[in-house]
Amino acid sequence: MKTLLKISWRNIWRNRTRSLVIIIAIILGLMGGVFSAGMRLGIETQQFRETVETQISHIQLHHPEFIANPEARFHLDNGLAMAEEIMDLAWTKIASPRTVFDGMITSANMNAGVRIKGIDPEIEARTTGLNELLEEGTYFEDNGRLPSVIIGQRLARDLRAEKGSRIVLTFQDKKGEIVSASFRVEALYSVVSPQFEERTVFVKSTILNPLIEDNNSVTEIAVLIDNLDDYQAKAEMLREMYPEAEVRSWADLAPSLHFSIEFLHRNLAWMVGIIILGVSFGLLNTILMSVLERVNELGVLMAIGMKRLQVFLMVVTETALLSVVAGALGLILSYLMVILLNINGIDMSGAGGEGLAEFGYDTIIFLEVPAKLYFDVGILLVVFAILASIYPAWKAVRFSPAEAVRME
Amino acid sequence: MGPSGSGKTTFLNLIGGLDKPTQGQVVIDGTDISTLKESKLFDFRLRNIGFVFQSYNLIPVLTAKENVSFIMLLQKQSKEAMEKRAKEMLEQVGLSDKINVRPNQLSGGQQQRVAVARALASKPKFVLADEPTANLDTESAFNLLDIMSRLNKEENITLIFSTHDQRVIERAKRVITLVDGEVSKDEKFDR
Incomplete structure (x- = not known):
């Protein structure tokens, strides 16, 4: 040889x-x-x-009606408890309970339709890394008189608003009544997707929930798992655990991707x-x-x-x-x-x-x-x-x- | 011996087991090699027959010593035995100073001497040499024939030549003349 x-x-x-x-x-x-x-x-x-990783997470849970009508009234019953249960699963990296619905943002000059996301800043930072996407401003330090909102750079440009500007968010509470509240732009974030940046704003859920008259409201749970290869099996497990919820994996949420x-x-x-x-x-x-x-x-x-x-x-x-x-x-x-x-x-x-x-x-x-x-x-x-x-x-x-x- | 086209090479190929006869048998030491299967024939050649070709046909990527050892290697001899025998054979053919030299650095005569050393190193029953002096000048040819004569005696190995070189014929103990594929003369000499 x-x-x-x-x-x-x-x-x-x-x-x-x-x-x-x-x-x-x-x-x-x-x-x-x-x-x-x-x-x-x-x-x-x-x-x-x-x-x-920065927008939709690996798996999301919603009320089945929420998909077609993203409104506060279609929330997950016991959403906070569900999020805690999911968080305790061995394969869960993080589970972020959110209050999400569509609404209107108004600046002194313009208005636009947006998706409002009520979040726990600490959990959201670990889920989507929102704190690292900031181009300007601070991450929910709430050092102003008005509650904070974080908006996309492109949206700020459209609204001709900037860090420190006062804006008004208008949306429906859980009974369908129109609610408006003033916020101060604390920071501007930037992502690659222009659609996301133009359409998504973040506020603390502790501020948003009382406004919709539901202190424990959760309309969305975003989950990150430890092994992405297993996402289908894990989504299936969540479907079995929560048959009343609509469980969608990232492949369902972004089929073209x-x-x-x-x-x-x-x-x-x-x-x-x-x-x-x-x-x-x-x-x-x-x-x-x-x-x-x-x-x-x-x-x-x-x-x-x-x-x-x-x-x-x-x-x-x-x-x-x-x-x-x-x-x-x-x-x-x-x-x-x-x-x-x-x-x-x-x-x-x-x-x-x-x-x-x-x-x-x-x-x-x-x-x-x-x-x-x-x-x-x-x-x-x-x-x-x-x-x-x-x-x-x-x-x-x-x-x-x-x-x-x-x-x- | 015989003129071109008389069948000398065919005859050597037949007794060397490289060609099969269309009729008749080739019996070597009691074995009819014309009936052997290919793998047995490869083995038979490996163990019993040495070859020296007209164009030397050494393996160009191997040194003189590696060329001489090659057949012993195929015979699965031990490394020490191969080494010893290869050196000994190269000494016998006067090339002990060319052990680690590749064929392209040797003259035609030297290459043919390595080919002779290779053919004899594995101690075959006989060596077939197809016009081994055809490409050599007179001095190299005489030198080679002297070496082959000496090894024939010392190693006790039969050498069968196909040739029309008078210098070879003059040293042969038996000369078979072929004409048109037929044996026309078979002479024996006491040399």
Whole structure:
């Protein structure tokens, strides 16, 4: 085996130029594949974080009527107790009880329809990281005479309001009566999604609930779980625990994102597979040329006693070694490429990236390449290379030793 | 011996088990090799027959010592035995200073001497040499033939040549002349 490896290794370097050309082709192919995959995964990961982690969470629970009519009267019975129960489940990271409904925001200049979210600031910070999304102002320190509201930067621009401005929120209480209350803009937040930023405002639920005359009102529970791979099973468990509630996972809440991620993962395998297939044909060509150039030599090996299987394995080993060398270099360089590009991210703002933001994509893209992708690509390359070596290896042993020895 | 096209190489291929006869048998030491299955034939060649080719046909990526050891390696001999025998054979052919040199750094005559060392190293029953001097200059050819004659005696291994080189024929103990695939003459000499 050691000698077989030695001969195969030395055979690779008999024609240095040819071997280097195919190694460089494999390296570039892998880097291209990793870049494309990393770019797509990076975009999807950013959108997932943006949509799921800062907006909708992994699972949400509502009153069934709330979906069509987001009003205070469609609250979850014993919502606070439910949230505490969910929080006590082993797999729950956090459960945030909210009072959510639609209403109207009015500044001195303009008004707009908004979704008002009554939250517990401490729990919300751990759920959506709202405190970290602030561009200006403080996070519910309530240092003014009026209660605080946090609104999006884009909404502030639309309302021609700013930090410290007084605004009025108008909504229905739980009996359907119209209620208005004044608030002071304590902070402005920013997210990638313009729709969310223009339409969502946050106030403390302890302020909002008395206004709708229901101190314990909970219309929404947002849940984060510890293992996202399990989200469907966990949503199902919550459905069994609370049959009276409408339990929706992030995939139900953002079906287009879910489809896009699923599609990407299937697409990715094809994309990487096709690149590796192309690379394998390059390898096949190289090894075939190398075999056809030394039919005579292979014939001699068989004449002096090397079995066909050993010659076959020698050719396969040559290809495998070539692919391992090229694959290892390709993956190391790909890894370095990802690190380098991720120092500042890839700025797409000059290439129509502004349009991306309309769909919830960030204009600075960071490549996302999980370790498993490197591993899978490496394994796939070696497997494809070995498959590609079968034809040249078969070519190598199909001549009889006498025929091969006579060939020059 | 015989002119081109007389069947010398075919004859060597038949007794070397590289070709199968369309009729008749090839019996070596009681074994009819024409009936052996391919894997048995590979084994038979490996254990019993040495080959020296006209174009040397050394493995270009291996050193002289590795080339000489190669058949012993296929025979699964121990590393120490291989090492010792390879060095000994290279010494016998006058190349002890070229042990770690690859074929492309050797002259044609030196390569053919390595090929002879390779063929004899595994102690086969006989060695088939297909026009081994055809590509060599006079001095190298004489040198090679001297070595082969000496090894024939010292190692007690039969050498069967296909040739029309008079220098080889003059040293042979038995000369079979082929014409158009037929044995036209079979002469024995006391040399």
